[in-house]
Amino acid sequence: MGTFHDDKGALHGITVYAQAGDTVYVGRCDTLDDQRLVLHDADLHVEGQDGRTVDQYLQRSARFGIWKKHDTLIVPVAGLGPVRPLGELVRGGGAAAAPEATTTATAAAPAPAAASAAAAVAAASDAVSLTPGAAQEVRRLLVAEQRDGQGLRLGVAGGGCSGLVYKVEFDTRRDGDLVVPQDGFDVYLDRKSAIYLRGITVDHQAGLGGRGFQFRNPNATNTCGCGESFAV
Amino acid sequence: MPYPEQLVAPMRAELTSAGVRELRTAGEVDTWFAEKQGTSLLLVNSVCGCAAGSARPAVKLAINGSRKPDRVATVFAGQDVEATARARALIGDVPPSSPSIALLKDGELVHFVPRHLIEGQSAEVIAGELAAAFNQHC
Numbered sequence: 575m576g577t578f579h580d581d582k583g584a585l586h587g588i589t590v591y592a593q594a595g596d597t598v599y600v601g602r603c604d605t606l607d608d609q610r611l612v613l614h615d616a617d618l619h620v621e622g623q624d625g626r627t628v629d630q631y632l633q634r635s636a637r638f639g640i641w642k643k644h645d646t647l648i649v650p651v652a653g654l655g656p657v658r659p660l661g662e663l664v665r666g667g668g669a670a671a672a673p674e675a676t677t678t679a680t681a682a683a684p685a686p687a688a689a690s691a692a693a694a695v696a697a698a699s700d701a702v703s704l705t706p707g708a709a710q711e712v713r714r715l716l717v718a719e720q721r722d723g724q725g726l727r728l729g730v731a732g733g734g735c736s737g738l739v740y741k742v743e744f745d746t747r748r749d750g751d752l753v754v755p756q757d758g759f760d761v762y763l764d765r766k767s768a769i770y771l772r773g774i775t776v777d778h779q780a781g782l783g784g785r786g787f788q789f790r791n792p793n794a795t796n797t798c799g800c801g802e803s804f805a806v
Numbered sequence: 807m808p809y810p811e812q813l814v815a816p817m818r819a820e821l822t823s824a825g826v827r828e829l830r831t832a833g834e835v836d837t838w839f840a841e842k843q844g845t846s847l848l849l850v851n852s853v854c855g856c857a858a859g860s861a862r863p864a865v866k867l868a869i870n871g872s873r874k875p876d877r878v879a880t881v882f883a884g885q886d887v888e889a890t891a892r893a894r895a896l897i898g899d900v901p902p903s904s905p906s907i908a909l910l911k912d913g914e915l916v917h918f919v920p921r922h923l924i925e926g927q928s929a930e931v932i933a934g935e936l937a938a939a940f941n942q943h944c
Contacts, residue, residue, distance in 0.1 A: 588925050588926055639903045639920035642902075659926065661922045661927075664923060
């Protein structure tokens with residue numbers, strides 16, 4: 575219910591909200607896919623803006639609506655929390671009140687915390703991939719270094735000859751991480767890094783002539799010869 | 807840009823045939839709002855099929871109950887632009903929203919149903935919530 579355009583997802587035409595970091599976006603959902611959330615008649619609120627927290631802003635918006643500030647807002651899905659109908663904040667998340675989004679970014683679940691976690695996993699599922707060789711090498715190192723319960727953290731940081739460098743380390747899951755399940759371990763991405771890493775493929779080249787872990791990043795507009803630094 | 811009148815005529819008639827008064831001009835809105843005593847319900851109508859398609863029958867259902875507002879009227883957003891703008895200015899300090907439903911008591915806004923609380927809901931659900939508001943205020 576609520577849409578004449580099935581190809582645009584179950585939330586098309588529905589007023590939704592979604593949070594990224596300290597900013598919440600509210601508007602009528604036009605499109606939600608694995609790349610972007612397109613909102614019409616939209617507003618955004620940054621924590622503390624006009625002396626109000628995001629929660630206070632959302633509570634008032636849920637009760638009375640929003641004052642439109644933008645005809646259209648396009649928000650990258652990477653780094654975005656669950657996209658939910660604004661009306662849920664008044665009525666709750668019952669099935670009758672909450673059309674479930676069919677995209678990977680908005681898998682619905684009954685409890686908010688579970689919804690957030692499930693969406694984080696789903697949103698990241700197409701964010702990065704590991705070749706069989708890279709996954710095998712990660713599993714070997716996790717065992718060799720006795721890192722029980724840890725996974726592979728991928729990230730980016732400023733630096734390198736092309737502006738950004740990849741970060742690779744073993745780590746445990748942190749709050750807000752996007753999670754990409756693998757066979758035998760998980761890959762973790764913080765939400766800011768995920769913006770730069772979406773679509774990346776991690777490979778591993780072993781042997782004397784190999785170069786260890788390698789990154790193929792579709793977002794990179796320039797890379798340096800070492801393969802460890804890139805620009806977007 | 808307004809839709810062709812022949813397209814929206816059935817959407818007007820759906821309400822007027824149920825006894826809802828349609829306010830087509832700013833003057834008609836001023837006159838209607840000038841009567842402050844008692845309870846008044848205003849539906850901001852819209853061509854939006856997925857929300858207004860539930861809001862219109864919801865109002866019709868709700869005003870068939872035993873407790874209901876003294877007066878019920880509607881303006882048509884996007885069609886009767888001046889009337890809608892005037893009504894929005896008089897409803898109170900709430901963001902413009904269409905469709906939406908405002909319940910006023912003695913001239914003061916006491917219950918407001920913005921578009922996002924109509925979207926995706928059946929007419930019966932919305933009517934039930936309106937009936938609850940009528941029981942409280944009417």
